[in-house]
Amino acid sequence: MMMSTVTNSQLLRARLFSMASRFLLLLLIVPAALLCSPAAAAPDEHLVTGLPGFHGAFPSKHYSGYVTVDERSERSLFYYLILSERDPAADPVVVWLNGGPGCSSFDGFVYGNGPFNFEPGSTLGGLPKLKLNPYSWSMVSNIMYLDSPAGVGMSYSLNKSDYTTGDLKTAADAHKFLLKWFELYPEFQSNPFYISGESYAGVYIPTITDEVVKGIDKGVMPRINFKGYLIGNPATDVxxxxxxxxxxxxxxxxxxxxxxxxxxxxxxxxxxxxxxxxxxxxxxxxxxxxxxxxxxxxxxxxxxxxxxxxxxxxxxxxxxxxxxxxxxxxxxxxxxxxxxxxxxxxxxxxxxxxxxxxxxxxRSLPCTSDELATAWLDDEDVRVAIHAKSKSLIGSWELYTARIDFTHDTGTMVTYHKKFTALGYRVLIYSGDHDLCVPYPGTEAWVKSLGYQVVDGWRPWYLGDQVAGYTQGYDYNLTFLTIKGAGHAVPEYKPKEALAFYSRWLAGEKF
Incomplete structure (x- = not known):
């Protein structure tokens, strides 16, 4: 009787041990399977572990690579993401777009609000030296630089007919990119999401916003937690x-x-x-x-x-x-x-x-030097480090390219701004007040034309005890802001002031 009881106990232990072993094996297998899934693999594959020209540790993680928006032609858009140096899990995700059409967003990365300041190398034409930028927008947000459309910067297509494009196709592709990007980075789906940029991004951003908002209304997944946009010296209405x-x-x-x-x-x-x-x-x-x-x-x-x-x-x-x-x-x-x-x-x-x-x-841009960016981004070691295609496949990097054949196929952006502010999205329109390309009085005029009540009258805003510019606030979360002494590319000319208004606006603080 006793022997039978012992035998049964042993059998029970053996069964429990077998079940526990299977459970432990399942715990090991499931994470491995998840690591092989697209949702978890891409960030690790896109992790930037170091950059030629920079010595030291990054203040936060960097990721870069391609997201394919059309499988047939391998039409792929390139991005570079810098996680927030403060709190990546809670801070907003912001995408940055330079203008053009045809201008790479590495313009902003290298010369504007990116994580580094670029300096000439030790030899003429040599690899630039990189130092941390104390006014990088990654100080307070997760920020992603997107080359758009295909054919611009590091973005490309194997079907060159894709380089014939316009506002609407560019916006549709950018929306596809964002949906796939949030699938690759599901941990950011609940973060507040904003779109930012300058110049012809004054057309890019409202048209992309239109795609995003329509997608939200239709229940397209993943749902983008879109909160608003900010645009500098924006092309809006002729x-x-x-x-x-x-x-x-x-x-x-x-x-x-x-x-x-x-x-x-x-x-x-x-x-x-x-x-x-x-x-x-x-x-x-x-x-x-x-x-x-x-x-x-x-x-x-x-x-x-x-x-x-x-x-x-x-x-x-x-x-x-x-x-x-x-x-x-x-x-x-x-x-x-x-x-x-x-x-x-x-x-x-x-x-x-x-x-x-x-x-x-x-030249690509009158009055503008692009030598540092070109020397760095055309270096094959840099391309390997940031997971970009080689020059033999997609050609040299150009700050402003002639590869694309672009048509401005939308009209005034004023109607777009009216639509999105009326829906409650936050909008900041800012202008460097020494820009002769898109002079601030014209921008101020169309902002006023939206017809909203002024809730914060024209007044100076400050950085420390110094006037940094002027601002006027309107109903419906609309703000107009000038930056004293800045030109067309505000973060390039006034980086300290740019980080100040950017961080305050994201936080919902009054200027």
Missing amino acids: DYDFNSFVPFAHGMGLISTDMYEDVKSACRGTFFGSVDNSCQEKIDRVHWELKDLNKYNILAPCYHRPEIQEIEFINSSLPLSFRRLGETERPFPVRKRMAGRSWPLRVALKNGHVPMWPGLGG
């Missing part, structure tokens, strides 16, 4: 953006009062669009007089020689004839130069099709 050019030039002391009054009289207060020849000639005279200025920041030097500026002025688009100063015989064919960071704004928004600057025979 009437507002470009009618402010001549008055702004006069207000900043760039043209004489006599010249201004002459143009104003001939143009009857309208400085862009359907104007007669007499008016257009005087407007182009203003452009000619200002051709050697750095249009992106009138306080900053122009990187290229004036002779180069003149060549680019002549070789750009929209021909118009008038006589060169001191020339009495033949007309001089002058063409309107570009008026926006990395894109011929006036041509794009007026005619639809956007001519790329490199294709016009000039």
